[in-house]
Amino acid sequence: MISKILVWIIANSYFRKITKFDNFAIKNDNCAKIFALSHRNGAVDGWVYSYIFKNAVFTLAKSLQRNFFLKILFPGIAIFREKDKPKTYKQKNIQAFKNMLNTLNHTPLCIFPEGTSSLGLSHLPFEKGISTLSATFVKQNKKSLAITPFAIFYDDPTCMGGKVFIKQGEQIISNSLNSDEIHANLTKNFEKILTEYKNEEDMQNAHKIAVLATLFDENKNYTEILLNLQNSQKQNLEQNLQIYENETKGKNLLLYKKIAIYPKNILVSFWTLFITSLIVLPTLFINFIPILCGFFAGKKSKETHTISLYKILAGYGVGAVFYAILVVLGMVFGGAKGVLGVIFALIFSLWGLRLYGAFKKHLIAILNFIKFPQGMAKFLRLENEINANL
Structure with missing residues (x-):
């Protein structure tokens, strides 16, 4: 309860607005559920997703639970990373894996398949933990599993007062025991709702255009604008943006x-x-x-x-x-x-x-x-x- 109160306080004061698109239509209520979450802005992502998925259980790095205070801020199933325990991390994660399988029988499980976060040009490689977990669950329980990808976007990720946008991807209903097949399907569905840029300037221009498009209309879909800007129209808008920046350059x-x-x-x-x-x-x-x-x-x-x-x-x-x-x-x-x-x-x-x-x-x-x-x-x-x- 204390964790939920703290998350609510952070989400409703540090951020100006948290917007969910696609109405979060989580189907197949009878299925076990995994929410695969894109990872952009460090542990802050966890607070935003926790604010959205109030009844889900999260997996997180053990390093986030170093003391009592952090355990309150970051509840969930802790996983040891290779860089934390190079020789023993696999053995230490056996119990965590069992806890995840048990959790899926009654509560949605939230997992960050990139493992760590980055505000870089594209997503990081997806680890195979979700696909391994899914195949094992189906094998043990003889029932299907629903995996839904979600992408997170910030218009101002490093500052207080920014807005956050959550985009839901296409749900996968898995009955497969083939973890490679599950991983390939999840990657394909994830990449439909994620962005990728050639360089830093390309990424910054896209976000500037999205900021201007939503500046006076808060109902506009910031995420869809970023995704649509992958198309050819972006070049013309970038040229106009460059003209404006040149015209106002040196004016302090x-x-x-x-x-x-x-x-x-x-x-x-x-x-x-x-x-x-x-x-x-x-x-x-x-x-x-x-x-x-x-x-x-x-x-x-x-x-x-x-x-x-x-x-x-x-x-x-x-x-x-x-x-x-x-x-x-x-x-x-x-x-x-x-x-x-x-x-x-x-x-x-x-x-x-x-x-x-x-x-x-x-x-x-x-x-x-x-x-x-x-x-x-x-x-x-x-x-x-x-x-x-x-």
Whole structure:
């Protein structure tokens, strides 16, 4: 229960929005179920998926359960990786494998087949653990197994206030004892919902275009835009993006998700900024110490895909201690009213953190308009061109 509460708090405050597409139509209720999950943004992926799949059991690296606090944050069936225990990892995972087989009889099992995460150009190689587990389960239980792939996408994976998008792939109903056949089918279905890029510039351009396409319309499918941009139309949009970036280069504009943005409607942006600032600014002031700790922790990350993880562990960890101290002080100096005041400040802060993404977007857009108003027409021309073609 504590784990679910913590996951709910993280998911509803660190991220601006978590969007599920395809209505998550998990069919075949009588089948055992494996959810095969793409892995992009470190252990943060686990929190997002846990928020979606509330009753599933997750497999995870044993290294994520190094202490009592981490075991609360990362519950599930722990697996030893080869790099953790090079000589004994297979033997140590025998019991974990048995636990997975038992879990499948009554609860969906979530597995990350890439083993580790990366914000790179394409997915990492899929390990054969799911196919081996599936073939063994079918053999032992004489019943079919449903395997459903899911892909995860972030519009701003390293920062608070970003949005997350989950895409469901085609479900596989497996009665096979051939693990190679299962692995091939899973790989084929996975690759239909994943992206692949030639180089870093190619990937960044695709995400900038998707950001602009969804900037003023939150109902647009960010994931489908990325997948559709694998087509030939991308080249023309990239050229227009390059023209815009050249036109605004050297103007000291602020970047929002790596692109200089402007308001679509100045009055609406000013009004939204004003309303959100009434909640966000007090939140930033109240939580200055936890936010600062999270910021510096992110700077210590050696890999891009662990920046948000470091920020969350440090920021929310310090925040927990910070509010615990406030509760004690509130109780000592204000009694029940003091404690209620601290609880109100906590709820208010979680609301403010959730609104931070919208506040940041409109603040950057307005500041860019003030700095270089001539760029607004160029920006809106690009935004209209992108939306007309997507």
